[in-house]
Amino acid sequence: MKVTDLVVAASIVALALLLSYAMFLGGIGPVPVRSELRTLALNYILLTYNPVKVVYSALAPEGVTAIVWDYRGLDTYFETAVMFLAIISVVALTHGCKVRIGLGKGGMSLIVKTTTRVLMPLIVLAGISITMHGWLTPGGGFQGGATIAVATVLALVTYSIDTLAKHGIRKRVLLAMRSTGLIGIALTAVALLIIGLAIGVNAYIFQNQKRIGSPLAFPAYFSGTPTGGSLLFYNLFEAFAVSAGLSLAIIVTSLREKEVKETLRGEGVE
Amino acid sequence: MIDLIAALLMAVAAVTSIVFTYLAVVEKNLVQAVVFSAVQSTMYALIYFLLMAPDIVLVYLPVGVGIYPAIVLLLIKKTDKVDE
Numbered sequence: 001m002k003v004t005d006l007v008v009a010a011s012i013v014a015l016a017l018l019l020s021y022a023m024f025l026g027g028i029g030p031v032p033v034r035s036e037l038r039t040l041a042l043n044y045i046l047l048t049y050n051p052v053k054v055v056y057s058a059l060a061p062e063g064v065t066a067i068v069w070d071y072r073g074l075d076t077y078f079e080t081a082v083m084f085l086a087i088i089s090v091v092a093l094t095h096g097c098k099v100r101i102g103l104g105k106g107g108m109s110l111i112v113k114t115t116t117r118v119l120m121p122l123i124v125l126a127g128i129s130i131t132m133h134g135w136l137t138p139g140g141g142f143q144g145g146a147t148i149a150v151a152t153v154l155a156l157v158t159y160s161i162d163t164l165a166k167h168g169i170r171k172r173v174l175l176a177m178r179s180t181g182l183i184g185i186a187l188t189a190v191a192l193l194i195i196g197l198a199i200g201v202n203a204y205i206f207q208n209q210k211r212i213g214s215p216l217a218f219p220a221y222f223s224g225t226p227t228g229g230s231l232l233f234y235n236l237f238e239a240f241a242v243s244a245g246l247s248l249a250i251i252v253t254s255l256r257e258k259e260v261k262e263t264l265r266g267e268g269v270e
Numbered sequence: 271m272i273d274l275i276a277a278l279l280m281a282v283a284a285v286t287s288i289v290f291t292y293l294a295v296v297e298k299n300l301v302q303a304v305v306f307s308a309v310q311s312t313m314y315a316l317i318y319f320l321l322m323a324p325d326i327v328l329v330y331l332p333v334g335v336g337i338y339p340a341i342v343l344l345l346i347k348k349t350d351k352v353d354e
Binding site for chain 2 (some may be wrong): 005008009012013016017020064100130138139140142143146147150153156157188246249250253255257
């Protein structure tokens, strides 16, 4: 490392510190007082789990999940759709490429493989736990799904893409899982609307609990534990969609040159 | 007192993340640059944790330390390891 590098790094740090000091002194704009809670935040905190005012409540103790999937459900739906489109385009780039077994060396040493075999179920379990407690503690579908996808990354690096293909973790299966997750989210969003249309009662898109003018609701408790109503289904399907989607992106990126080139030249097309 | 310690830890993490971002930008060896970038992600995760945003931490750790470096490393493997 050269002296100039150090000087540049030190000056960037100094600039950041000076800027934050100026901000602290109020030089850039007024600093919000810490003790004061904005009305919007206060409303969310008071209403997220409020059995007395059910018409305004999500009946889930975890505020972030309640906001993400209940109060702001449509936003999250379109975010998921955007990620789905990104993954679809990655898959479209390598359309028709097939994993050819026996191209690679077969992964890392036995020690690494054994350690991974012990670790992988734990990572998947942690992911499922994060998902299934999403409406009670911090976490949720995206977090759990991303954690599960890390297990796929680990398997891909220590074993090989061949082993994954042999065990049935293929592009088509993952794409089907991804689509199932997205369709599940869409169906959960309109489930109460469909029931409402069938029995002739008012209902809304992304409705969770009873709302003003609509008596329909998802079950809010399961054997005494809050389920957050629709949040349970959203989290489950989102975990499905995200774990499959990220695994798919990783698997497509790790396709080997030979497999892709063969398809591009028109040899060995499915 | 605890507030002060949290603020100090956040300041240290933020400054460290700046240094590692700079290193990731100037580093010629791309594999090392990815590792620097992962360290920066870890620092950000620590800051989010201290700002009491555990939901973001749970997204940031698998994505910032697991999946993103993995994808970039896979892509580097297909090209040159050193940026010229």
